[in-house]
Amino acid sequence: MTASDPPRLRLQAVDVGYTYSGPTATQALETISLDVHDSEFLAVLGPVGCGKTTLLRIFAGFLRPTTGSVACDGSVVEGPGRERGYVLQEDAIFPWMTVRENVEFGLLARGAGPAARGAVSRELIRLIGLSRFEEAYPKDLSAGMSKMVEVARVLATDPAILLLDEPFGALDAQTRARMQDELARLWERRRKTVLFVTHDAEEALYLADRIVVLSPRPGRVKADFRVDLPRPRSLEARFSPAFSELRRRIWESLS
Amino acid sequence: MERLKNQRLMLGLASLGAMVLSYTLLSHSHLLRPEIVPPAREIAVAFTELVVGTHPPPPMEGDVHAGHQMHSSDHVGTLLQQGVTLQGSLAITAARVLFGLAAGVPLGILLGLLMGFSRRADDYLHPIYVLLRSVPPLALITYVMLWLGHSEAHRLIPIVYAVAATMVIPAYHGARDVLGTYVLAARSLGARRWLLIRKVLVPAAGPTVLAGLRYAVAIAWMTAVGSEMLMSENGMGNLIVGGGLWASRTQTKADPAVVIVGIVALATAGWAMDALAKAGTARLTRWVR
Amino acid sequence: MLPRNKKNNFFSGPGIRTRTARGLLSLGALAIVYGVAAEIGRGRLPDRIWLGTHYVENVQLLPPYGSLAEEAVFLLQSGILLSSIAVSAGRVLLGFMLGAAFGILLGIATGRATRAEYLADPWVTFFRFTPALALLPLFVLWFGYGEGSKVLLIAASVAVVTLLGAHQGVRSVPRVYLEAASALGASPGLAFRKIVLPAALPHIFASLRIGLGLAWVTIVVAELIDARMPSLGYLLTLAGAYPRVPTMVVGIATIGALVLAFDLLALAVHAQATRWMRRTA
Numbered sequence: 001m002t003a004s005d006p007p008r009l010r011l012q013a014v015d016v017g018y019t020y021s022g023p024t025a026t027q028a029l030e031t032i033s034l035d036v037h038d039s040e041f042l043a044v045l046g047p048v049g050c051g052k053t054t055l056l057r058i059f060a061g062f063l064r065p066t067t068g069s070v071a072c073d074g075s076v077v078e079g080p081g082r083e084r085g086y087v088l089q090e091d092a093i094f095p096w097m098t099v100r101e102n103v104e105f106g107l108l109a110r111g112a113g114p115a116a117r118g119a120v121s122r123e124l125i126r127l128i129g130l131s132r133f134e135e136a137y138p139k140d141l142s143a144g145m146s147k148m149v150e151v152a153r154v155l156a157t158d159p160a161i162l163l164l165d166e167p168f169g170a171l172d173a174q175t176r177a178r179m180q181d182e183l184a185r186l187w188e189r190r191r192k193t194v195l196f197v198t199h200d201a202e203e204a205l206y207l208a209d210r211i212v213v214l215s216p217r218p219g220r221v222k223a224d225f226r227v228d229l230p231r232p233r234s235l236e237a238r239f240s241p242a243f244s245e246l247r248r249r250i251w252e253s254l255s
Numbered sequence: 256m257e258r259l260k261n262q263r264l265m266l267g268l269a270s271l272g273a274m275v276l277s278y279t280l281l282s283h284s285h286l287l288r289p290e291i292v293p294p295a296r297e298i299a300v301a302f303t304e305l306v307v308g309t310h311p312p313p314p315m316e317g318d319v320h321a322g323h324q325m326h327s328s329d330h331v332g333t334l335l336q337q338g339v340t341l342q343g344s345l346a347i348t349a350a351r352v353l354f355g356l357a358a359g360v361p362l363g364i365l366l367g368l369l370m371g372f373s374r375r376a377d378d379y380l381h382p383i384y385v386l387l388r389s390v391p392p393l394a395l396i397t398y399v400m401l402w403l404g405h406s407e408a409h410r411l412i413p414i415v416y417a418v419a420a421t422m423v424i425p426a427y428h429g430a431r432d433v434l435g436t437y438v439l440a441a442r443s444l445g446a447r448r449w450l451l452i453r454k455v456l457v458p459a460a461g462p463t464v465l466a467g468l469r470y471a472v473a474i475a476w477m478t479a480v481g482s483e484m485l486m487s488e489n490g491m492g493n494l495i496v497g498g499g500l501w502a503s504r505t506q507t508k509a510d511p512a513v514v515i516v517g518i519v520a521l522a523t524a525g526w527a528m529d530a531l532a533k534a535g536t537a538r539l540t541r542w543v544r
Numbered sequence: 545m546l547p548r549n550k551k552n553n554f555f556s557g558p559g560i561r562t563r564t565a566r567g568l569l570s571l572g573a574l575a576i577v578y579g580v581a582a583e584i585g586r587g588r589l590p591d592r593i594w595l596g597t598h599y600v601e602n603v604q605l606l607p608p609y610g611s612l613a614e615e616a617v618f619l620l621q622s623g624i625l626l627s628s629i630a631v632s633a634g635r636v637l638l639g640f641m642l643g644a645a646f647g648i649l650l651g652i653a654t655g656r657a658t659r660a661e662y663l664a665d666p667w668v669t670f671f672r673f674t675p676a677l678a679l680l681p682l683f684v685l686w687f688g689y690g691e692g693s694k695v696l697l698i699a700a701s702v703a704v705v706t707l708l709g710a711h712q713g714v715r716s717v718p719r720v721y722l723e724a725a726s727a728l729g730a731s732p733g734l735a736f737r738k739i740v741l742p743a744a745l746p747h748i749f750a751s752l753r754i755g756l757g758l759a760w761v762t763i764v765v766a767e768l769i770d771a772r773m774p775s776l777g778y779l780l781t782l783a784g785a786y787p788r789v790p791t792m793v794v795g796i797a798t799i800g801a802l803v804l805a806f807d808l809l810a811l812a813v814h815a816q817a818t819r820w821m822r823r824t825a
Contacts, residue, residue, distance in 0.1 A: 060443060061443075062439060062443075080439075080442050080443045082444075082445045084443070085443065085444075086439070086440070086443040088436055088439060088440060090434075090436045091436070092434075092436040092437060092439070092440035094437060094440075094441075094455065094458075094459075095542050095543070095544060096458035096459065096461070096542045097454075097458075097542075105441070105444055105446070105454070106444035106445055108450065108454070109441075109444055109445040109446040109447070109450055110445055137541070137542045138542070138544075139542060139543070139544040150440070153444065154443075154444070157444060157445060259658070262658075262659065262662060263662045263665075266659060266662035266663050266665075267662055267663070267665050267666050269663070270662075270663045270664070270665070270666050270667065271666045274666070274667070292686075374563075375566070378562075378563045378566035378567055378570075379566050379567070379569070379570040380570065381567065382567040382568075382570060382571050383570055383571065383574060385804065386571075386574075386800065386804070389800040389801070389803040389804040389807065390796055390799060390800040390803070391760060391761040391764045391765070391799065391803065392761075393761070393764060393765045393768065394764045394768075394780060394795075394796050394799050395796065396768075397768075397780050397781070397783070397784035397787075397792060398784075398789075398792050398793070398796060400784070401593055401603065401605060401784075401787060401789065401792075402605065404593075473672070473673070473675075476673075476675050477675035477676065477677060477761075480675045480677055480678050481675070481677045481765045484677060484680075484765075484769055485765070485768055485769060491678070492677070492678070495678055495681055496681060496769070511681075511682060511685050514678075514681045514682045514685070515682070517678060518674050518678050518679065518682065521673070521674060521675060521678050522670055522673040522674045523673075525673035525674070525675070526669065526673045529673065
């Protein structure tokens with residue numbers, strides 16, 4: 001593959017709009033067009049309430065756009081699909097299952113046998129550094145650990161596309177930084193297509209190849225940046241001049 | 256923490272002691288007739304008689320208590336004549352309770368889960384459920400008797416009915432309150448209907464359902480005793496009311512000592528079953544935060 | 545598997561009108577089924593039943609709507625039904641109010657002071673596990689055959705439930721609220737009145753509703769066991785003695801309607817009193 005080959009389109013939104021019906025109809029999104037390319041780490045950045053979660057839910061197949069359409073690998077999105085792994089913003093780890101059972105759930109759904117499931121889950125749990133907690137229940141885990149289990153759970157089914165909705169939003173600064181590192185390392189090992197929603201500009205810059213900035217409600221695409229920082233991203237990158245420059249541009253586009 | 260536990264024990268015992276003390280004082284004070292407030296000794300005698308199943312031997316000539324009211328009351332006599340013992344009656348009532356639970360709990364849970372998970376089933380079934388649970392089960396007993404006669408079935412039906420009606424609500428709420436996030440996450444991981452139900456919906460609804468179980472046990476005991484008081488020749492309800500069938504009830508004057516023995520026995524059995532239920536459900540809800 | 549209706553939202557479903565329509569439909573279907581069954585039964589069902597000691601003729605096991613209507617009119621016009629309702633409902637209300645007042649006050653007391661809770665514990669546990677009906681013969685002995693024993697019986701069972709509810713309610717107030725209140729300088733009394741009590745209301749109302757249902761169950765059985773006129777239980781017993789099935793069915797239906805009415809009322813009061821609570825999404 002040469003540098004001039006256009007990367008394959010994995011996800012595509014064309015003129016997507018969404019309005020929540022109800023006593024006070026709110027338009028969450030207004031004609032958004034977005035292309036997500038293969039193996040791209042795309043961050044969607046915007047203030048609270050700009051419709052980022054709505055957009056992600058549409059990509060995941062849980063909402064049907066009021067206007068426009070969304071396609072995955074060329075075909076229109078009709079509902080949730082295994083090729084699009086989805087990690088929600090809220091706590092969705094299953095509290096009645098151990099860490100291992102949680103991670104194995106997607107494989108169980110696919111009909112894999114216990115041996116196969118065990119092999120995959122063990123490896124992933126080791127990857128996120130929670131081998132000690134393999135048989136623990138979520139109630140014994142911290143919020144950050146729970147979230148990483150959810151990410152591992154989604155990775156177990158090996159989806160080509162990952163949809164992550166502010167997964168580290170509820171964590172404190174240090175834990176969040178650590179989790180960002182973990183995610184970056186994971187991604188660098190298994191280059192999936194990632195659509196990552198966040199309201200934190202630094203987080204977006206640290207993780208992504210490309211950042212799309214949304215305007216406040218109703219959400220529209222305001223800006224689209226390439227992030228050309230070298231990989232693997234490290235702590236030093238956060239303090240490099242290139243980083244600061246990009247951050248300035250983003251702040252400008254957000255205001 | 257230790258001090259708190261000791262306090263709990265001591266205050267509890269003190270309260271219990273005060274109850275016993277005031278009762279003894281009351282029964283010995285001659286303020287109220289001994290037929291109404293039997294002294295502890297009579298209660299103990301009634302207890303032994305009912306457990307052993309026979310009258311005690313008559314007192315000896317020189318016995319100080321010979322003049323005291325002998326405990327061959329109508330009530331105990333009638334019961335003993337029928338071969339009723341305390342433990343026997345308790346066993347029979349407990350058996351009815353267990354049957355009622357075994358049949359009623361799954362029924363109620365199924366209905367509740369169905370209505371909780373399916374909006375459509377809820378719309379159609381909820382009004383019928385509300386109507387049915389508004390009729391106290393024991394009110395139906397007279398009607399059911401016309402159909403089934405004086406059989407065991409007609410005594411058990413109200414118990415099953417009451418238990419089922421009680422279990423519907425916790426199952427319903429448990430199902431409805433399952434967080435949509437769990438369903439979303441499971442479906443995006445590829446879970447389809449059966450797996451979703453088995454591994455996500457049921458465990459998520461579990462704790463609420465199990466909490467309702469303890470309440471259903473209490474209701475089962477109450478309905479069983481009521482059913483027996485109305486329409487049975489055996490069991491604890493029957494023991495308390497005086498043995499014999501409906502018609503002869505009014506002729507046998509209830510002996511308060513027997514009633515008290517019966518009540519204490521029921522309370523103990525109920526407490527034991529509840530403790531079992533609590534222990535059983537604790538294991539299943541280990542994971543709850 | 546997205547819904548194929550106009551709504552695009554995964555979570556929405558049919559509107560309130562469809563849902564009420566469905567409910568009415570199923571109730572209507574039930575009414576029709578009964579009517580049909582009664583008609584079929586007219587010819588088929590046995591009309592001679594064994595009552596343990598003798599046979600009785602001319603019994604309609606499933607009375608058709610005609611006989612039920614006749615019977616209802618008769619009972620109403622003769623005043624039997626209304627006086628029975630008045631007596632039974634009166635007992636329920638009186639017992640309920642007595643029991644609830646006692647139970648709530650005591651429940652609040654044990655909720656606030658752990659020592660009070662420890663003191664009350666043996667009593668509460670005892671009454672909790674004693675089926676209220678078992679106390680009936682005792683109460684009758686102690687308080688006579690009149691109203692007192694029945695009302696007190698209801699009060700006892702209601703008190704246990706409301707005590708537990710109030711206790712739970714007071715105990716489950718989130719500590720953060722209390723901490724915020726004391727940080728703002730509120731005295732314990734003020735905090736109790738303005739924070740603990742309102743926060744405990746939902747639990748209390750829930751237990752009141754349960755208690756009301758329990759009160760009805762208790763009174764019906766108490767009246768069946770110790771039947772004397774006029775009361776709904778007596779009506780049923782009398783009907784069972786002949787037996788006059790239409791009377792029985794009307795009686796049972798009346799009791800059901802009363803229980804339902806009281807329950808709906810309790811629900812409405814609950815909703816109104818807790819309308820400040822945000823519904824969790």
